[in-house]
Every structure is written in structure tokens, then in C-alpha cells.
Amino acid sequence: MSEVTPGQRLPERVIGPVSKTDIIRYQGASGDFHPLHHDEEFARSAGFPGVFAVGMLHAGYLATYCVEQFGAQNVRRFQVRFREQVWPGDTLICSGAVSSVTARDNGDLLTLDLAVTRRTGGVAATAVVDVLRPRVEG
Amino acid sequence: MAQFIAETEQDVCVSEFTMTVELGKLREFARATGYTAGPILEEPHPVIHPTFLTSMVFWQPPEAKLPHEYLGFAEHRILHGEQEYIFGDLPIRAGDVLSVRVRLLPIIVKRGRRGGEMTFGTAVTDFRNPAGRIVAQAKTTIIETEDAP
Numbered sequence: 699m700s701e702v703t704p705g706q707r708l709p710e711r712v713i714g715p716v717s718k719t720d721i722i723r724y725q726g727a728s729g730d731f732h733p734l735h736h737d738e739e740f741a742r743s744a745g746f747p748g749v750f751a752v753g754m755l756h757a758g759y760l761a762t763y764c765v766e767q768f769g770a771q772n773v774r775r776f777q778v779r780f781r782e783q784v785w786p787g788d789t790l791i792c793s794g795a796v797s798s799v800t801a802r803d804n805g806d807l808l809t810l811d812l813a814v815t816r817r818t819g820g821v822a823a824t825a826v827v828d829v830l831r832p833r834v835e836g
Numbered sequence: 837m838a839q840f841i842a843e844t845e846q847d848v849c850v851s852e853f854t855m856t857v858e859l860g861k862l863r864e865f866a867r868a869t870g871y872t873a874g875p876i877l878e879e880p881h882p883v884i885h886p887t888f889l890t891s892m893v894f895w896q897p898p899e900a901k902l903p904h905e906y907l908g909f910a911e912h913r914i915l916h917g918e919q920e921y922i923f924g925d926l927p928i929r930a931g932d933v934l935s936v937r938v939r940l941l942p943i944i945v946k947r948g949r950r951g952g953e954m955t956f957g958t959a960v961t962d963f964r965n966p967a968g969r970i971v972a973q974a975k976t977t978i979i980e981t982e983d984a985p
Contacts, residue, residue: 729893771883775923776920
């Protein structure tokens, strides 16, 4: 990405279909072992049709989406809001746009508005992210 | 740019512990969140994935309660509303040892769209480097609804 302007859309990334294995892999990686996300009987007794993804899993997909484009060392803020549940079998689409560009001493601070959307449903989560785009000397 | 949230006298500290950022755990976490290639999988001290600090729960002392347990929120009526991470200019890398302090902000009660009460609990976690400088902060907002969501 050479020139960055407010309103510029980011290339989309498709993830999934999200499997039960993906969900339990995330639970093991993150330490959130809530049975709602892997124990079918527990999920049904809590009033759900079955297990669903941990919200921080698709938040994690959005964070990876940022890191791939801007680099982990440049992320300064990552704020995610949860909207709709993600179910096993869902294909997710990460998308977003640059909402503002602010010049700083060491480069530009970009604010991004991102969303992870279920192909067969609505927006699962949205994120506001600040990334630094260092000034390239030369 | 987002500023770190300062601690106030109204905050309640619920746990303090040390966390080591482990390369293997960071790689496992990256793979679990769709990362397929790049510095995290190739370098010995890569900068952390932005949501990796959620794995701090592995380092919490066994007797520590989760924020919603401390707040007394009913488990079947809670929603994870929002999660935020703020990072300073010193990146956190695999191998770093961090001091972690979890504190609860005063709760806020609001009236929801359908007239029911919603209680907002916010936990702020400060991550400090060995020099005592805050290098990252996490803010978790959980909502207790009046009826099951």
C-alpha cells in the first residue's frame, strides 16, 4: 500500500468454514475453556441450539487480518465489539476501510474500521484499530 | 491516539501476577487465529499478535476469580460486550516477562432499549515491563442483562 487515503477499502479475506475443531483449538490456545463452545449438551441446556464460537476467536481473525497488512509491531489500539454469534460451518469475511489518516512525527497513524461478517448472516463483530505506518526514509 | 487508562481510588484490584510471553504459545495462538506465515512463525522473538494477551488467564493464580465472578454477575445473563487492547511504542515480544495487574472499574447501570436494566462491568488490565513501564493495557466490558440474552 503506497498512498493511503481516508475511505480507502482494504482487500477482503475469507476465512473458514469455521469448524468445531477451530473453536476448540482457539479455546486451548487462549485459555478460555467455557463449555458453551465445545460441549453440545451444555450449550443446549443453556438454551442454545448447539455450540458456537468464542467471540475472541473471530476478534482474533480480525487482528490477524490487520497484522498481515500492517505488521504486529505497528498496532497501537485494537477495540472489538461483538454483534452476532458465529456458528460451526460459518464462512467469515474480513473487510474494512481506512477511516482517518493523521500525520505523526514517526509516520502516519491510520484508524481502520473493520468488520467480520458471516456469509450467510450478519456482522459478527466490528473493530476500530489504530495502526502506525512508519515513515520510510529514503 | 488512545491513552492508557489511569488507575483511580475507586478501582478494585482483583489480581496481580507475572506472565512470561512464550514463543510456543504465541505461535499456537497465531495459528489458531488464522495466521499462516510471517514473523511470528519464523523469528525467535517476534512481536505478539494483538489479541494474544487474552491468554494471560493461564498465568492467573488459581484462586483468582474472573471479573464476572468477582462482580457477582449471573453466568447465564452475561455478554462479552467489548474488548480493547492499547499498546505503547515499545512492542511486546516473545521472551518478555510482564507484571500483570487486573482491576475493576466502578459498575455502571443503564436502561436497555427494551426497558430492562443492563449492568456494565469493566476490567482493566495493566501489563508492565521489568522497568515498571506500562507496555499494554486491556479493557474488557461485560454486560449483565436483566433476562437471559
